[in-house]
Amino acid sequence: MVSVSSVDNVGLNTQGKIQQVTILGATGTIGTQTLDVISQHPDRFGVFALTASTSVQGLFDLCVKYKPLYAVMLSPTAASALEAQLKNAGIATTVLQGEDALSQVASHPDVDVVMAAIVGAAGLHPAMAAAKTGKRILLANKETLVMAGSLFMQAVIDGGATLLPIDSEHNAIFQVMPYQRTRILADMGVKRILLTASGGPFRNATIEQLRNVTRAQALNHPNWVMGPKITIDSATMMNKGLEVIEAHWLFNATSSQIEVVVHPQSVIHSMVEYNDGSVLAQLGNPDMRTPIAYGLGYPDRLVSGVSSLDLLKIGRLDFCAPDQNMFPCLRLAYEALDAGGTAPAILNAANEVAVEAFLADQIKFMQIPALIESVLSTSDIEAVTSIPQLVDVDAVARRVARDWLTASIDTH
Numbered sequence: 436m437v438s439v440s441s442v443d444n445v446g447l448n449t450q451g452k453i454q455q456v457t458i459l460g461a462t463g464t465i466g467t468q469t470l471d472v473i474s475q476h477p478d479r480f481g482v483f484a485l486t487a488s489t490s491v492q493g494l495f496d497l498c499v500k501y502k503p504l505y506a507v508m509l510s511p512t513a514a515s516a517l518e519a520q521l522k523n524a525g526i527a528t529t530v531l532q533g534e535d536a537l538s539q540v541a542s543h544p545d546v547d548v549v550m551a552a553i554v555g556a557a558g559l560h561p562a563m564a565a566a567k568t569g570k571r572i573l574l575a576n577k578e579t580l581v582m583a584g585s586l587f588m589q590a591v592i593d594g595g596a597t598l599l600p601i602d603s604e605h606n607a608i609f610q611v612m613p614y615q616r617t618r619i620l621a622d623m624g625v626k627r628i629l630l631t632a633s634g635g636p637f638r639n640a641t642i643e644q645l646r647n648v649t650r651a652q653a654l655n656h657p658n659w660v661m662g663p664k665i666t667i668d669s670a671t672m673m674n675k676g677l678e679v680i681e682a683h684w685l686f687n688a689t690s691s692q693i694e695v696v697v698h699p700q701s702v703i704h705s706m707v708e709y710n711d712g713s714v715l716a717q718l719g720n721p722d723m724r725t726p727i728a729y730g731l732g733y734p735d736r737l738v739s740g741v742s743s744l745d746l747l748k749i750g751r752l753d754f755c756a757p758d759q760n761m762f763p764c765l766r767l768a769y770e771a772l773d774a775g776g777t778a779p780a781i782l783n784a785a786n787e788v789a790v791e792a793f794l795a796d797q798i799k800f801m802q803i804p805a806l807i808e809s810v811l812s813t814s815d816i817e818a819v820t821s822i823p824q825l826v827d828v829d830a831v832a833r834r835v836a837r838d839w840l841t842a843s844i845d846t847h
């Protein structure tokens with residue numbers, strides 16, 4: 436493992452200069468909440484570029500409101516449609532198209548801050564581009580770290596980038612672990628990281644109920660409003676598994692130093708236990724604008740629009756252990772982390788295919804872990820050497836996953 440800390444390069448805002456922000460995945464739930472926080476601080480932030488995959492109307496509306504210099508659409512037809520709409524509306528935003536354009540607006544010399552909020556492995560290349568060019572990276576796209584943690588962390592160091600975790604748990608850990616410049620957790624007097632998990636909508640379900648869970652039930656998260664992929668990941672607890680791997684890279688923690696604690700209220704966003712017995716926690720309402728504002732403002736604290744935490748109304752905070760038999764995805768993620776090398780990239784690719792298939796009503800809920808386990812157990816695990824290698828590994832794992840799907844759909 437590369438011995439790095441995510442926060443070696445944290446720097447201060449350039450005093451007085453408006454920070455130019457690119458938002459990758461602007462039409463998503465993180466993207467729109469980022470724009471909400473930015474719009475509360477026009478004296479600090481300008482919108483340089485906004486990107487989306489296919490949501491023409493969504494990106495058009497954001498361009499009308501925020502007037503970025505650039506808008507990027509992944510799909511060429513969507514880009515042409517957006518360009519026509521913007522021209523009709525008299526908006527001067529330049530429309531670019533394709534994967535390379537995502538990386539261009541993430542690495543443009545005029546950009547200071549990049550919010551990496553594309554969902555899935557598709558977020559890897561532009562996040563790497565931002566790292567290599569020394570941006571302040573607000574990392575929501577956890578899949579980048581799961582797929583390519585060692586290479587991404589090295590790119591952050593080499594590029595002189597500033598990496599601020601946006602995932603609420605990792606943002607909480609960052610907030611309560613102020614000495615991350617030291618490289619080994621033990622040197623900081625840290626005993627373990629306690630990663631909190633809401634437990635998702637099926638925390639109290641029986642295995643029988645889990646087998647028959649519908650798409651609508653799985654999409655109904657009790658505490659957070661999020662995009663469909665991460666919402667399903669939360670229901671299977673793969674989200675927490677991906678977050679264990681994310682914490683490993685961000686905080687240089689071994690798998691045995693990262694413990695998952697189910698905390699249904701989602702008020703404590705994570706904790707760090709020190710050798711002296713102190714446990715430091717970060718609390719707040721479950722609203723992503725808090726970590727987003729923290730990342731945008733660091734080291735300043737910005738108004739985010741989040742309401743005050745009313746502990747008296749909440750009344751109690753509960754905790755229990757996760758059940759890895761009910762939620763095998765969590766176990767699979769720990770196993771992939773311990774296997775190392777390309778195993779987490781394979782886990783991630785198989786999971787993305789499984790979640791898409793579940794959302795398309797092609798497989799049942801408990802087939803998600805079955806598919807991932809099958810792909811992991813039949814794949815060769817190699818040492819990580821390069822991004823092109825990981826892109827190949829991702830493609831092969833997706834192919835194996837699709838073969839599994841074809842076979843399992845044929846037998847039903």
Ligand code: NDP
Binds near residue numbers: 459465662
């Ligand atoms: P959403 O599904 O709401 O948004 C995803 C965004 O990515 C959209 O702008 C979408 O564009 C764009 N996008 C999708 N596929 C591609 C692609 N292939 N290439 C380029 N852009 C693409 O996701 P979320 O905002 O919920 O999550 C974003 C990331 O943040 C995920 O990695 C998630 O795990 C992480 N995260 C999210 C949290 C949350 O509260 N939502 C909390 C912690 C982490 P389009 O609209 O055109 O499809």
Ligand code: MG
Binds near residue numbers: 603604
């Ligand atoms: Mg999270």
